[in-house]
Amino acid sequence: MPLDFPLFPEAASTMAGQVDALYIFLVVLSAFMSLLIGGAVFYCAVRYRRRSEDEIGSNFHGSILLEIVWSAIPLAICLLLFFWGAKVFFAQSRPPADALEFTAIGKQWMWKFQHPDGQREINTLHVPIGQPIKITAISQDVIHSLYFPAFRVKKDVLPGRYTTVWFEATKTGSYHLFCAEFCGAEHSKMGGQVVVLEPEEYERWLAGGAAASQSPAEAGAALFEQLACVTCHLDGDGGRGPALRGIYGEDVTLNDGRTVVVNDEYLRESILTPAEKIVAGFQPLMPTYKGQISEENVFKLITYIKSLSGGRETPAGGAVDESNVPQDAATDAATEDTP
Template sequence: MNPPVEILPAASSAAGPFDLLMLALLLLSTLMAVALALMVIGFSIRFRAGSRAERPGPVRHRRAIEYAWTGIPLLLFCAIYAWAAYDYAQLFRPPAGAMPVFVVAKQWMWKLEHRNGRREIGELHVPLGQPVRLVMTSQDVIHSFFVPAFRLKQDVVPGRYTTLAFTATKLGRFHLFCAEYCGTEHSLMRGEIVVMRPAEFEQWLQQGADTPGIAARGFALYRRYGCSGCHEPGSSVHAPSLAHLVGRTVHLQDGRTLVADENYVRDSILLPRKDIVAGYGPDMPSFAGQISEEDLLAIIAYIREKPDER
């Protein structure tokens, strides 16, 4: 007997909660629509022309009814908003051991790179049951990373990084689309997510490990562009330490504090005068136009894993 055909399978950890939320919204909307329709039909029949129904004058003060029709929908709206906000926030809170994948979108393809340096175009291989964290940017225009079976959609924007976390829960191949019109060949910007058993994924991943890992490539770029000449302990230039930078709280010259993430590191390289660290001068030169998006991601991967300074 052939297995049933799934039109849109729920293939990620996000799919179940979002499907449940959508079902709740559908049921609530249906309930309200049916209730209003029945009231319209009932009043139309009862107060039709020629009926003997009593028609007293309008009642101008029914505070309880006014509070009810205002308060109950408001409470329902707030409850649904909190529910949806919680589920949405989980997409950006990956577990500590989530597998990083770096994504660069361009007209009209998806370019992806794993931590060990294995690269893909138009396909993303991931292990079943293991959390994955995507760090995404665009090389040209706005794109949108859309996987219907995973119930995931995230804009990919030039000039900044967006992130997305998921855990695949079904084996197979699932469609990847660009859901933002991005030019003449937008409809051809398609791909696939390939979900594999963990052991098979590790074997597949190691087949492309002959190239240096992304962090190793980032270290080479870090030295090539002269970053080590200022940010290492023995340098003659007074510059902030980069050890354990990503995730660390940074105090800025103007009194603000922020938690360093990929966007902060990117801005520090391309727009160094935007957020100057407290106790340091605006001496960092801008590398805008000199470093490609893929090389920026490699440098950030190295800084994320940068060991303690001796």
């Protein structure tokens, strides 16, 4: 049994300091309040202990002023914490535009990661230090949750919908990677390590591994041919389906008048359930690829389609009907309006 156990987790990301600051503030506040109330109870219990059998307490039993004071102070502190916590949360929810894009697939009971250049690994994730890393994740079966305690970030990984988590590591080393959402028999074994490397070491690690024969975009292009997507989605106008060059991140109008942003979630939906949201001017001709294409291959196709738009960045996430929702919130706002 290791006796020199830690009381505070390792802080290894740009987010960790912000979360720890909230935590320390709340710990101090809680200690103060607990001592204040505990002390008051103890003081009164001793000072006003019963001295004779038929003694009764005083008749002082109300004060509007006190009620206002002890309602207003907690309210003010709680509101402060709300705004502070929301600020940190919004930062946790919005990956920087220049983040390296990783993907993760959760399944009972393993994590499958893919690096931007196509390198793959299971239950271990190597990342470079000082570089924002964005992981777009999906589950093949039940709900999982990708949790990096040392980075203070966590996001549920859902079947049928993309979610994203991001972090920027600030300390090299090896840290825990957990599944935080109960997912069945081997839940506690569904995890491993995230290894933070210096950029050169990361390059060396990438080069040293079984080099991926193709990048995800190249693999996606091959699939695009193989699945015959190319017969309708021509590289120019006039196809039976919309042309895909340059569309990623743009708004498109649907045949029912709604507008959606072309992002990862919309592309995934259009591959698996194409009839849901048809672009204006096109017929619902495309067959569904649901059950015929793995989540890995959906990721590859999306990466390929993204590459047709010069790798421009928008957050992954759901299609958004309200065109006025700020871009960086599109991810989450959309997840509410699922079928």
